[in-house]
Amino acid sequence: MKLTQLLNGLEKKNQISVDTEQLKIKGLADSSADVAANYIFVAISGFRSDGHDFINDAIDKGACLIIGEQGLSGLPVPYIQVENSRKALGILAKNFYGDPAEKKWMIGVTGTNGKTTTSYLLKHILEDNGHSCAVIGTIQNIINGEARKSSNTTPSSLEMHRMLAESRDDTAIVEVSSHGLSQFRVEGVQFDLCLFTNLHPEHLDYHRTMDNYFQAKKSLFDHLKVNGCAIVNTDNEWGSKLANLLEEQGKTVYATGKSAQSSIRIHGFNTDASTITLEENGKTDLICSPILGVHNMYNTISAYTAAILSGISKEDVRESLLRFDGIDGRFEINTLPEGQKIIIDYAHTPDAIDNCLNTAKDCGAKRIIHVFGFRGDRDISKREEMLRLSASLSDQYVLTLDDLNSVSYNEMVDTLRQLQSDQGNQKGTVLPDRTLAIKQAIEQSEPGDWVIITGKGHEAYQQSYSMNTTSDKETVCHITRTLDNIRLDAVY
Numbered sequence: 001m002k003l004t005q006l007l008n009g010l011e012k013k014n015q016i017s018v019d020t021e022q023l024k025i026k027g028l029a030d031s032s033a034d035v036a037a038n039y040i041f042v043a044i045s046g047f048r049s050d051g052h053d054f055i056n057d058a059i060d061k062g063a064c065l066i067i068g069e070q071g072l073s074g075l076p077v078p079y080i081q082v083e084n085s086r087k088a089l090g091i092l093a094k095n096f097y098g099d100p101a102e103k104k105w106m107i108g109v110t111g112t113n114g115k116t117t118t119s120y121l122l123k124h125i126l127e128d129n130g131h132s133c134a135v136i137g138t139i140q141n142i143i144n145g146e147a148r149k150s151s152n153t154t155p156s157s158l159e160m161h162r163m164l165a166e167s168r169d170d171t172a173i174v175e176v177s178s179h180g181l182s183q184f185r186v187e188g189v190q191f192d193l194c195l196f197t198n199l200h201p202e203h204l205d206y207h208r209t210m211d212n213y214f215q216a217k218k219s220l221f222d223h224l225k226v227n228g229c230a231i232v233n234t235d236n237e238w239g240s241k242l243a244n245l246l247e248e249q250g251k252t253v254y255a256t257g258k259s260a261q262s263s264i265r266i267h268g269f270n271t272d273a274s275t276i277t278l279e280e281n282g283k284t285d286l287i288c289s290p291i292l293g294v295h296n297m298y299n300t301i302s303a304y305t306a307a308i309l310s311g312i313s314k315e316d317v318r319e320s321l322l323r324f325d326g327i328d329g330r331f332e333i334n335t336l337p338e339g340q341k342i343i344i345d346y347a348h349t350p351d352a353i354d355n356c357l358n359t360a361k362d363c364g365a366k367r368i369i370h371v372f373g374f375r376g377d378r379d380i381s382k383r384e385e386m387l388r389l390s391a392s393l394s395d396q397y398v399l400t401l402d403d404l405n406s407v408s409y410n411e412m413v414d415t416l417r418q419l420q421s422d423q424g425n426q427k428g429t430v431l432p433d434r435t436l437a438i439k440q441a442i443e444q445s446e447p448g449d450w451v452i453i454t455g456k457g458h459e460a461y462q463q464s465y466s467m468n469t470t471s472d473k474e475t476v477c478h479i480t481r482t483l484d485n486i487r488l489d490a491v492y
């Protein structure tokens with residue numbers, strides 16, 4: 001592709017020569033390791049290293065043009081200085097791959113909790129009604145029906161545009177994280193629908209304040225196509241604020257919530273039957289939420305609204321919801337022959353833990369035994385609240401290891417012990433080996449009890465534990481001898 005086409009929309013700080021404009025570009029790379037002959041290398045100043053330090057490597061590998069933020073001169077190949085390299089990468093990737101988002105029905109989902117659940121509910125409804133849906137998100141990326149490993153919730157803009165270009169699906173659902181937004185990973189992607197699930201304290205190690213975190217999430221809505229719609233859960237205070245701000249900007253907002261002003265108004269939740277009564281334009285509708293918990297009912301409402309705005313009839317959406325068979329690691333229930341329920345859930349925020357434990361209570365759990373831990377290198381400000389909630393809502397809890405990341409085993413165990421002694425109560429114990437913690441919880445459970453294992457959900461273990469299993473699901477299967485894969489028990 002000719003460089004002039006690629007640079008469309010890019011603000012340059014320096015002029016480039018007519019000869020440079022004629023360069024034929026074979027590819028783009030933001031990692032020197034991926035550079036080949038006639039590539040553009042975009043140097044990004046990162047959190048761990050600085051791409052500008054790898055410019056010479058990139059040139060040795062065949063880069064014919066460098067883009068970066070520093071005022072550099074004297075390079076053996078042309079250099080373009082830009083204000084923001086991550087943003088530049090998105091613009092170049094969009095041009096290089098021919099603006100793939102423009103050719104699809106694009107749906108972006110953001111919020112602290114519920115992005116994955118809402119995305120999979122929506123994917124199911126759309127596919128059940130004849131569409132083909134790509135999903136780019138936390139568990140995996142699904143392109144043309146094939147699952148690919150995902151290492152970030154929202155991949156870099158380069159991978160994003162590449163995957164969208166490879167996808168022959170008519171629709172793409174993208175989970176958009178706040179990190180992704182603040183790092184311009186959806187630069188050049190415009191959405192037909194943008195969904196906001198909720199905002200709760202999380203990632204404050206990165207964003208510092210809730211307002212910064214909110215601003216990052218809000219920026220997704222700058223990516224709405226001209227006729228695009230925002231779908232916002234206004235029962236969350238930040239959602240309500242967002243809906244007002246977007247309306248002030250003249251955007252089309254579908255507010256979902258209990259208030260009378262909502263476009264889709266919630267009249268009531270029936271937690272026993274897992275149903276929701278909704279009202280739109282004076283007409284009420286009863287829909288089933290196929291995953292337990294009021295929090296999952298909110299996800300169902302977001303998916304329902306997005307499906308309707310995608311052109312599916314209410315009747316078809318209602319029918320499709322009845323055929324949904326669950327998501328890995330999202331309130332997955334296994335009922336033991338003796339009557340205990342074992343739940344595996346990805347909850348790793350105070351709000352999510354609150355929701356999970358309360359769902360078990362609402363569903364009549366005799367006793368709740370909660371197994372959980374804290375991730376190394378992640379926002380530590382939420383730990384006390386997570387423990388406080390578990391100590392008050394569960395009947396017994398076991399503090400155990402979650403991913404250590406770069407934190408040492410001893411440091412995390414000391415942290416667990418310290419937190420238990422400062423904030424815990426007599427219901428709790430510390431048992432670092434996650435597999436033994438799960439075993440102890442299951443062994444101590446009695447018919448009618450719910451054992452709730454949170455934090456890892458669908459993910460594989462990073463550490464090895466004494467049982468040699470690779471995930472919570474495998475551990476539970478191993479302990480309970482449930483050899484069949486655990487699947488979500490029917491809610492209805």
Ligand SMILES: CC(=O)N[C@H]1[C@@H](OP(=O)(O)OP(=O)(O)OC[C@H]2O[C@@H](n3ccc(=O)[nH]c3=O)[C@H](O)[C@@H]2O)O[C@H](CO)[C@@H](O)[C@@H]1O[C@H](C)C(=O)N[C@@H](C)C(=O)N[C@H](CCC(=O)O)C(=O)O
Pocket residue numbers: 030031032033043044045046047048049050051052054151152153154155156157177178179180183185
């Ligand atoms: C802290 C953070 O967000 N880092 C993200 C960021 O990495 P970075 O650009 O800072 O990378 P870096 O290692 O410092 O390298 C800087 C540059 O030098 C280049 N380089 C480096 C080495 C080399 O030899 N040659 C070279 O060219 C790198 O390719 C890069 O372009 O940009 C990368 C590309 O987009 C991301 O993969 C990476 O996510 C890391 C892996 C990560 O763990 N991020 C988490 C915090 C995250 O983003 N999480 C959210 C979900 C949060 C949630 O809701 O749970 C997500 O969307 O996944």
Ligand SMILES: Nc1ncnc2c1ncn2[C@@H]1O[C@H](COP(=O)(O)OP(=O)(O)OP(=O)(O)O)[C@@H](O)[C@H]1O
Pocket residue numbers: 111112113114115116117118138153175177197198295296298299329330331345346347348351352353355356457
């Ligand atoms: N709407 C919701 N409100 C509060 N908590 C929720 C909601 N939906 C899901 N959760 C909780 O959050 C956990 C993660 O859910 P999900 O994976 O759908 O969210 P996510 O936004 O994709 O999370 P992440 O950004 O961490 O990948 C669930 O296992 C559940 O405990």
